[in-house]
Amino acid sequence: MPPSAPNTAPTTLAAAPDEPVRVPPRVARGGEGAVVAQGQWTALAFSSRRDWTALADSLHALPKGDDAWDLRPIEQLDHIGAQVLWRHWGGAWPQRIEMDPPHKAVLEHVAQFTCAAPPDAGPTLADRFKDFAHHGPRALLLGRDVLRMIGQLVLDIGTLIRAPHRAPWRDLSGQLYQFGTTALPITALVGALIGVVLAYLMSNQLRNFGAEAFIVNILGLSLIRELGPVLAAVLVAGRSGSAITAQIGVMRVTEELDAMRVMGIPHGYRLVMPRVLALAVAMPLISMWTSMAALAGGMFAANLTLDLSPAYFMQALPRAVPLSNLWLLLGKSAVFGILIALVGCYFGMKVQPNTESLGRGTTSSVVTSITVVILVDALFAVLFRGVGFR
Template sequence: MTDHAPHIVRADTPQGPCAQLRGRWGAAELGSAKQWQAVSDQLRDAPPAPTLGWDLRELQWLDHVGAQLLWNHWQHAWPAQLACTDSQRTMLTRVAQFTCVAPPPEPWRLGEQIDHLGVLVLHGVDHARHLLEMVGQLVLDLGRLARAPRKGPWRDVSGHLYRMGATALPITALVGFLIGVVLAYLMSLQLRQFGAESFIVNILGISLIRELGPMLAAILVAGRSGSSITAQIGVMRVTEELDAMRVMGIPHGFRLVMPRTLALALAMPLISVWTTLAALAGGMLAADVSMDISPSYFVQALPAAVKVGNLGLAMAKSVVFGAFIALIGCHWGLRVKPNTQSLGEGTTASVVSSITMVIIVDALFAVAFKNIGI
């Protein structure tokens, strides 16, 4: 140990046991992890401060870091016996004066926990009520559109179809293709052990067309378009455009909610089919490379392995997925407060809620289809 390394020497004096501090107790020395650990171990092994004297007079250097370390070890109380210089006492006094003691943890109270749970339940009920009101208003707006289709916001619907549908095709195709490749490679490792390589068509066909394709597309759209919907409407809240629309008598449901919901409900089945085709292409390529399943055999065996009705079920689910994603995005966008922090929180909540709802709805569809034998 070097002379300037911080350390503690135990000594017996006529007044009792004493801890003599040696070396340099400064930021440069204590900044080393090795030195810090060594000093911490020595302090931990030392008896409590009231029963131990402390001698700091032989220290080569003491700054606020070393003083803070000692003050914390003394549990924010002066030891009964302390020998130090005036400058050291001044340093310790300054550290003691500006040290903030952490407040004690609040005791656990059952009543407060019940109140907190009640607040969460009320918030959930409020969100569910508002979402249900939006669904009812959407039905009324669709009826109004059916009675007077020429007065409908078709330009908005067309724009949203392009932004939510056409621009989402590249990313959904890429992710779907990669998912198909990964699934085919993983399944090939198991099927090859039983000589059942040809069943890769059945497994990929059912899983991708009926379940994974629509769900994967919905999750991607929820993260992409759901957040965009919330951000667009939230910015309108921040810039007071929503208030201006209300003053002008323009209904939010007919001009904001319905076009986005209708566009995403129409685009979602097409995105789902596109993603499924990309995933099947990736699986077909991986099956050809890993198991010598030719693409021609894959294409010929797929119609026999998967019934056409599964594609219809997948598209039906996709319509519901798209409608829920748009409604949830509009719901959180309309609840944004006129500040940027609320806008960010609403966008995050929109994505999380949309993805969760997609998974829940898909599970409900799976149970319902199984019970009716589809």
């Protein structure tokens, strides 16, 4: 066992007399709000991780817009230190700076040969071609599948017209009940609440101008022409569109679609066409029902807030809203129903045989259906902007 070392006092290493003491770079606040840079701003000083971290934290803590600097206390400045200062200044000289001539020469040299970051170049033709090669085929495949589904639907409707006795009437009636009848309570409730809210909000403004009677015009046009069909379509898209995707997706997971193909039962004729026809018939009726409920709620709120009797409301409504708005409601609602059913069937057919794909397809179906409904409604608003007004 080696003998224990004797207890000795710690030895302090001092620098040689001819070796300069290295002062780490630092910044501090001086008089008149100027930033004072001190120490040695050289590559050797920045080689110490501790010194560089402390300096970076100090520079980061300085408030933006420091336009007064004092570099005279710097003992030594090389191009590395000048580059640090120049980058901190953002590539521009401060408004007020004091420094010694040697430091000025180094900074001017760095400023002369330091180029600003080049602007981001736009995508070249090769980049655009690569982007199209990556995303283009997906869009083309999507367009092909949608066009194929629409074409198959047209052929199935032709088959239905030629041989109506072989049509899936039982499936169609079941879908009508599921998409139409069961949706009446929720659409009526939401429509009535929307009518009440609109009437209360508009009554406060109309009362200021003595135009209480015009609430019939505003409610009639807004609810029958726009809000009624769109609100009903959004509710049906979230309710029935997701159900269509989930039903067909579960059939994919349980391999029922494969069994139908083996048995020679066409998917489009037995799955897609009944749902499209059911929503095309049910959607105008649901929109009409929702608009009526919204008008009833608005009439009730107008009676409470503006003392407009229901008799006056019912009498003024036909004069305020031309009949063409009703036909526009029915037409656009039928288009909404067809699109919601097609989107739901498309995403249902694309579901992979796993539960994760089923949930993702259902979510995509609802989002896409609502987006398509809003886009088509905007298209109807542009095309029929001169229809339905006195």
